[in-house]
Amino acid sequence: MTTIVVHAAPTRWWHSRAVARFMRHHLALVGIAMITLLVLACAIGPYALPYDSLQIDLRARFAPPLSGHHYFGTDPLGRDLAARLLEAGRVSLLVGFSAMLLSTLIGTLVGVTAGYRGGWVGAALMRVVDGFLSYPSIFLVLALAAMLRPSPVMITVIIAVTSWMETARIVEAEVRSLREREFVQAARMVGLSRRHIMFREVLPNAMGPIIVAASLAVARAILLEAYISFLGYGIQPPLPSWGNMLNGAQQYLASAPWLAIIPGAAITIAVTSFNFIGDGLRDALDVRNDHI
Amino acid sequence: MSGFLLNRLSQSIVLLVIVSIIGFTVLNLMPGGPLAQFGLDPGMTQKDVERLAAQLGLNRPLWLQYLDWASRLIRGDWGHSFRDGSAVLSVIGRHLLATLLLMGTSTVLAIAAGTWIGIRGATHRYSLFDYCATVGAMVALSVPTFWFGLIGIYIFTLKLGWVPAGNMYTIGDGSVLDYLHHLILPSLVLSLVHVAIWSRYMRTATLDALSQDFVKTARAKGVSERRILLKHVVGNALLPMITLAGMQLPSVLTGALVTETVFTWPGMGRLFLDSLGYSDYPMVMGLLIFSAILVVLGNLIADIVIATVDPRIRLG
Numbered sequence: 001m002t003t004i005v006v007h008a009a010p011t012r013w014w015h016s017r018a019v020a021r022f023m024r025h026h027l028a029l030v031g032i033a034m035i036t037l038l039v040l041a042c043a044i045g046p047y048a049l050p051y052d053s054l055q056i057d058l059r060a061r062f063a064p065p066l067s068g069h070h071y072f073g074t075d076p077l078g079r080d081l082a083a084r085l086l087e088a089g090r091v092s093l094l095v096g097f098s099a100m101l102l103s104t105l106i107g108t109l110v111g112v113t114a115g116y117r118g119g120w121v122g123a124a125l126m127r128v129v130d131g132f133l134s135y136p137s138i139f140l141v142l143a144l145a146a147m148l149r150p151s152p153v154m155i156t157v158i159i160a161v162t163s164w165m166e167t168a169r170i171v172e173a174e175v176r177s178l179r180e181r182e183f184v185q186a187a188r189m190v191g192l193s194r195r196h197i198m199f200r201e202v203l204p205n206a207m208g209p210i211i212v213a214a215s216l217a218v219a220r221a222i223l224l225e226a227y228i229s230f231l232g233y234g235i236q237p238p239l240p241s242w243g244n245m246l247n248g249a250q251q252y253l254a255s256a257p258w259l260a261i262i263p264g265a266a267i268t269i270a271v272t273s274f275n276f277i278g279d280g281l282r283d284a285l286d287v288r289n290d291h292i
Numbered sequence: 293m294s295g296f297l298l299n300r301l302s303q304s305i306v307l308l309v310i311v312s313i314i315g316f317t318v319l320n321l322m323p324g325g326p327l328a329q330f331g332l333d334p335g336m337t338q339k340d341v342e343r344l345a346a347q348l349g350l351n352r353p354l355w356l357q358y359l360d361w362a363s364r365l366i367r368g369d370w371g372h373s374f375r376d377g378s379a380v381l382s383v384i385g386r387h388l389l390a391t392l393l394l395m396g397t398s399t400v401l402a403i404a405a406g407t408w409i410g411i412r413g414a415t416h417r418y419s420l421f422d423y424c425a426t427v428g429a430m431v432a433l434s435v436p437t438f439w440f441g442l443i444g445i446y447i448f449t450l451k452l453g454w455v456p457a458g459n460m461y462t463i464g465d466g467s468v469l470d471y472l473h474h475l476i477l478p479s480l481v482l483s484l485v486h487v488a489i490w491s492r493y494m495r496t497a498t499l500d501a502l503s504q505d506f507v508k509t510a511r512a513k514g515v516s517e518r519r520i521l522l523k524h525v526v527g528n529a530l531l532p533m534i535t536l537a538g539m540q541l542p543s544v545l546t547g548a549l550v551t552e553t554v555f556t557w558p559g560m561g562r563l564f565l566d567s568l569g570y571s572d573y574p575m576v577m578g579l580l581i582f583s584a585i586l587v588v589l590g591n592l593i594a595d596i597v598i599a600t601v602d603p604r605i606r607l608g
Contacts, residue, residue: 027427131310134584136545139564143319143580146568219434226436227550231565243436250442250554254450261446264439271434279430 021284028280031273038270042089051080053087054238062256073258076248081258085266088240093270095156095235096222102160103221104167104214108203111171116179116198126172129165137162138227145233155234159221167213174206208285215281219274226267242267296599304592311584312365316358319577365581371574375567380578384560390460391559394551395544397479399537402486407533409487410494411526414502425495429488437547441481441554448477458556478555482547486540493536497529504528531602538594541587 013019022028046053050069057078065073065081072081114125132140144158178184179202187197222242228234229243237244242263249260281287345351349360364370370380413422449457455477456462461470501507502525510520549561556562560579567575599605 027430127306127310128314130307131314133542134307134311134587135314135580136542136549136583136587138546138549139580139583140318142549142564142568143576146571146576147319223434223436227438227546230436230438231550231553233568246439246442250445253442253446257446257450260439260442264436264442267439268431268435271436272431275430275434 018284018286021286022280025280025283027276028284031276031280034269034273035277038089038266038273039093042086042093045086046083046090049080049083049086051083053079053083053240055079055083062252064256065258065262072262073256075245075259076252076256081262084240084245085242085263088242088245088263089266089270091152091235091239092222092225092242092267095152095159095225095241096218096270098156099159099163099221099225100214100217102156103164103217104210106160107164107167107213108171108210110164111168112175112198112203112206114168115172115175116194116202118176118179122172122176126169129168129172132162132165135162137224141224141228142231142233145228150233150236152235152239155225155228159224163217163220163224167210167217170209170213171206174209175202178202178205209287212278212282212285212287215274215278219271219278222267222271222274242270296605297596300592300595300599304588307588308585311588312362312581313358315577315581315584316361319573319580320354320357370578373567373575374572375570375575380574383563383575384578384582387558387560387563390557391545391548391552391561393475394479394482394557394559395548397475398482398547399486399540399544401479402483402490403533403537405483405487406490407494407526407530409491410496411498411521411529413491413495414498415521417499422495425491429492432484432488435484437481437485437550438554440484441478441551444477444481445554458554460558478551478557481554482544482551485547486544489540490533490536493533494529497532498525501525501528531598534594534598534601538591541590545583545586 060074060078063070063074070080114122140162148154187201226243229241230246235241235244245263252259409425413425445457448454456474460474552559552561564579
């Protein structure tokens with residue numbers, strides 16, 4: 001008598017084909033590396049630098065980069081730009097990331113509900129999505145930010161409330177196509193509740209597009225925060241953010257260009273990284289590329 | 293065609309109603325409502341604020357206020373600016389042309405550059421050019437428009453002195469050439485993001501068209517590669533760009549607001565920011581709604597244009 005030993009195939013997530021595909025996507029790996037570096041720098045950096053981000057030194061105003069221990073120079077109040085940049089990075093990245101979480105949550109809830117319920121509920125919800133999408137995002141965000149008290153939490157909420165629609169659209173389309181599949185019909189036949197089917201059966205199968213949309217949403221949220229903070233309606237000083245560091249930079253463009261160049265480069269690097277990662281995830285998770 | 297038109301028109305009207313409800317709700321849900329700013333004004337007593345609220349009809353139920361507001365919106369009575377009392381709609385009208393000029397120029401630039409880059413990327417797939425275009429597009433999508441503007445001013449105005457740093461014309465000049473001179477940098481800045489989007493789209497569309505049967509047929513007939521590209525591929529790939537142009541409108545308007553701020557361009561975006569600075573509620577409200585109406589109308593026009601050009605759309 002022979003005994004057949006069946007080895008279970010390794011099913012850990014890091015052995016999956018999606019991870020293998022992601023690891024072959026060079027730009028995505030570059031993105032991951034840059035974000036890791038940026039997060040580490042922002043987390044540890046402020047402790048390692050000799051200056052505090054709020055320490056004013058009027059004798060060292062407008063010091064150009066690489067003067068003394070001011071690696072990135074100083075601002076009009078003589079504050080160390082490197083310290084401010086890293087401190088601002090904490091704020092900007094945190095706002096971007098939190099806004100993504102919140103907007104993904106809203107978008108997913110709306111998308112799943114609209115896609116699964118269909119009918120007039122779904123149609124009405126999607127018309128609301130269209131309505132929100134008709135507003136150029138910055139007009140809506142600025143109007144809200146100008147009228148509400150601009151704390152970092154409020155800015156996060158405002159960004160999330162004005163950027164959940166893309167996710168909702170993607171999830172709705174995905175759920176609508178999943179709704180008629182056999183496993184959902186089976187779940188219905190077994191008598192599972194609608195909420196259970198929506199969130200336990202259908203939603204896990206729509207995770208791919210949601211993850212891709214979320215990674216791109218971080219990029220979008222960081223950009224949006226930068227826009228409104230640059231215009232003076234976002235994160236308020238003395239708390240630095242990459243956007244509000246650029247707020248006064250234009251008037252010193254001729255004499256102190258580094259004030260404009262350095263924070264903008266930080267934003268570009270962070271946003272580019274998240275866009276790279278999103279692109280890699282899209283390839284890895286094999287999400288159809290109908291959103292450019 | 294008339295059936296399509298009617299259907300599309302009614303969709304737009306429904307969308308406009310929803311848009312107006314969203315705008316109205318958002319701005320009225322604010323703590324303190326439209327008069328919140330006066331609560332902080334030491335020169336105004338609580339009584340003054342209440343009197344103003346009664347004058348403006350703000351003590352009525354919200355739905356009644358909405359109906360009243362919406363009907364005045366339709367009649368073209370958009371209220372008066374808190375700042376100088378001028379009619380909102382006419383002020384917007386005065387700033388609209390500058391914004392449209394900027395948006396139009398940058399869109400033409402973006403489509404021209406994007407089409408060329410996209411087609412070349414598709415015909416030379418996986419070449420160095422294609423790779424650089426792909427990475428470049430993703431970086432371009434990530435650059436904050438205002439930062440690109442600042443860098444542009446630094447290089448082309450401060451270092452090279454080629455173009456002015458802002459405004460729409462030199463006072464006392466105002467020739468076409470002078471306008472163009474002022475227009476070139478802001479429209480280039482605004483077009484960057486959209487060059488990225490158009491080129492990505494065009495690359496996909498060209499690849500798609502290249503794999504179609506009619507291209508194989510044309511090749512089999514011995515039509516030159518260049519002629520195939522110009523006649524069969526580009527024509528088919530360009531059509532949906534009309535729809536895409538409509539879909540890009542909100543993002544172009546967002547970019548325009550930022551660009552106008554950096555370049556002190558006297559358009560709608562700057563008007564919006566100035567109005568925010570003055571807490572000019574009717575103006576902010578008007579511009580917010582106006583920008584959304586512009587987007588809805590733009591999409592409607594794009595759909596009508598593409599339906600007249602392409603019979604498959606209106607019949608299918």
